[in-house]
Amino acid sequence: MGMNIDLDLDIDKVKSEAKKMKENAHRDIAEGMLTEANKTVPHDEGTLERSGTADYNEDMAAVGYDTPYAIRLHESAPGEFNFRGNGRRKWLEHTVNEQKKKFIDYINRNYDF
Numbered sequence: 001m002g003m004n005i006d007l008d009l010d011i012d013k014v015k016s017e018a019k020k021m022k023e024n025a026h027r028d029i030a031e032g033m034l035t036e037a038n039k040t041v042p043h044d045e046g047t048l049e050r051s052g053t054a055d056y057n058e059d060m061a062a063v064g065y066d067t068p069y070a071i072r073l074h075e076s077a078p079g080e081f082n083f084r085g086n087g088r089r090k091w092l093e094h095t096v097n098e099q100k101k102k103f104i105d106y107i108n109r110n111y112d113f
Helices: 011-037 070-074 091-110
Strands: 053-056 061-064
Touching: 011 053, 011 061, 011 091, 070 091
Parallel strands: none
Antiparallel strands: 053 061
């Protein structure tokens, strides 16, 4: 003998909520990565740090810096520049590698996909 269950599911609402959750997760990742990257961005007058942006939507998260010299400093050879304080070359790449587990754990705790 079987059992019947009627399920009234609003697919459009489910899709909309999933889209919103993905965008929120991408926002949290992008803004969190920018905050962490700014801790080791090379700093002289603060122009490079202020040029940092966190961009996101439901499909992606991106962090970047927009000065004429951002790529040059990021991709500089070891020892090419003497960065003051916590500043370092490849600050964004290092931040992603150092923080990715923390953000994956955050997403797993806070978003149920």
